[in-house]
Amino acid sequence: MTSTLFSMITVLLFCVFAVVEVVESGIGVNWGTVALHKLSPETVVDLLKDNKIEKVKLFDADPDVLKALMGSGIEVMVGIPNEMLAVLSSSASVADLWVSQNVSRYMVKGGVNIKYVAVGNEPFLTSYSGQYQSYVFPALTNLQQSLAKGNLAGMVKLVVPCNADAYESSLPSQGAFRPELAQIMMQIVSFLSSNGSPFVVNIYPFLSLYGNSDFPQDYAFFEGTTHPxxxxxNVYYNAYDGNFDTLLAALSKIGYGHMPIVIGxxxxxxxxxxxxNLSAARLFNKGLxxxxxxxxGTPLRPGVPPMDVYLFSLLDEGAKSVLPGNFERHWGIFSFDGQAKYSLNLGNGLLKNAKDVHYLPSRWCVANPTRDLSAVANHFKLACSFADCTTLNYGGSCNGIGEKGNISYAFNGYYQLQKQNPRTCEFDGLGIVTFRDPSVGDCRFLVGVTDGKSSGFRLNSGRIVSSLIIFGGIFTVVV
Incomplete structure (x- = not known):
């Protein structure tokens, strides 16, 4: 072998290994905004930057959020709600308008680094009974054409975040897409592959544990299990690996076993x-x-981790629907006010709290200790129909504070949501303002923030969803 040829081979091998070495998973976060007390988008972007979080996934294309992200360099996945899929699937002009207003407008010098557009969010959930199924692929097609018209098809990739219930199996190697999704998944995966897009999947070991009393608790975490x-x-020691490889098997069955995967x-x-709880969340996210x-990687794809992983979520969202469970409002690694809930290192040091958060004065509304509270039920119901009372439920951090504590918690939640308007702590004389923090142990009585908008009524679908909850004999409707 000549020295010249040897040198060429050495250079080629170096390039190959260099490419492999830089292909590493990135850790991002989901930024949802269905909150009662909202930090300003600028404060949240500063929080992302201070924590060196370089990837963020959104559930819509809120112009205030996108404006705040301009010039940040943060890689963004913009979302399209499921409710928009029907019109986007039926009208190329609507797709053109959406891309123009929500992508092209921000893809300018010093603008937003939009890498993905998520077309729907878990549109194939079994609980949706197929209502969005026929719209996804036509919407993808129209949006792809719109990106091409704007000369953005090479920079912005369309994806379809799917819940793990899109596929099923008793063992990972037998994974397959649900029979009713077989045709549409073949279309979508083929489309994604031909356009250089990854398959985005949402994986929730907590939900497997929450929904199945026989599910081994240690299998949900990453510390090993006595029930592999x-x-x-192949032997699976955690639910994440098993779920991921079930998807790989399902993709292999339709000819796309090498499809790049993103954990949405x-x-x-x-x-x-x-x-x-805090300790379980820290244990899981640290392990993750x-x-x-x-x-x-995983047994079916060793040494090849997902392209990116987006933690769910950045902040608590106190106005989300509680139909899946009261935990829906408490996924944040930060509380609603941008304060780290527990120590966690995302690879860039421990989490840092949001800076310059502006709070309302340190005062709270509690049950008046001098009054008979026997007629409080309707007031309690009113307060919890606006405020978030989910922590009072069984298993919640405020479940053990007693009936008076429950009343005080509800009153204070409403009072803070109303920007501490003195009249909103009256409750016919049953409420009283105190300057002494009534928090007990892990049960935190919040103080509202003033640097953002408050809205306790908007859910992802724009509809009010009610569910009945009982606290120690007191009834309340949470919206």
Whole structure:
């Protein structure tokens, strides 16, 4: 072998290994805005930058949020709500308008680094009974044409975040898409592959544990288990690996086993249910981050981790629907006011709190200790129909504070939401303002923030969803 040829081979090998070395998983976050007390978008962007979080996934294209992200360099996945899929699938001009207003407008010098557009959010959930199924692929097609018209098709990729219930199996190697999704998944995956897009999947070991009393608790985490799943030569010690490889098997069955994968949502809630607490959330997310940063991969794809992993979520969202469970409002690694709930290192040091958050004065509304509270039920119901009372439920951090504590918590939630208007603590004389923090242990009585907008009525779908909750004999409707 000549020295020249040897040198060429050495250079080629160096380039190959250099390429492999830089392909590492990135850790991003989901930024949802269905909140009662909202930090300003600028404060949240500063929080992302201070924590060196370089990727963020949105559920819509809020112009205030996108304006705040301009010039930040943060890689963004913009979302299109499921409710928009029908009109986008039926009208190319609507798709053109959406891309123009929500992508092209921000893809300018010093603008927003939009990498993905998420077309719908878990549109194939079994609970939707197929209502969005026929719209997804036509919407993808129209939006792709719109991106091409704007000369953005090479820079912005369309994706379809799917819940893990899109596929099923008793063992990972037998994974397959649900039979009713077989045709549409073949269309979508083929489309994604031909356009250089990854498959985005949301994986929630917590929900597997929450919904199945027989699910081994230690299998939901990354510390090993006494109940491993044996699948031929492969042994699975955690739900994440098993779920990921079930998807790989499903993709392989339709000819796309090498499809790049992004984890669109994964996390652990800190309140609102048994098993949803600070220590469990920290344990899960710490294990997840260590796993992602190790680039270990899974038994069916060793050494090849997902392209990116987006933690769910950045902040608590106190106005989300509680139909899936009261934990829905407590997924944040930060509380609503941008304060880290527990120590966590995302690879860039421990989480740092949001800076320059402006709070209302340190005062709270509580039950008046001198009054008979026997007629409080309607006031309690009113307060919790606006404020978030989910922590009072069984398994919640405020479940054990007693009936008077429950009343005070509800009154204070309403009072803070109303910007501490003195009249909103009256409750026919049953409420009283105090300057002494009534928080007890892990049960935190919040003080509202003033640097953002407050809105306790908007859910993802724009509809009010009610569910009946009982606290110690007191009834309330949470919207």
């Amino acid at each position: 799943v044996v699948d031929g030569p 949502e994964i996390g652990w809630p800190t309140d609102g249910a048994l098993g949803a 981050v260590n796993r992602v940063l190790s680039n270990k």
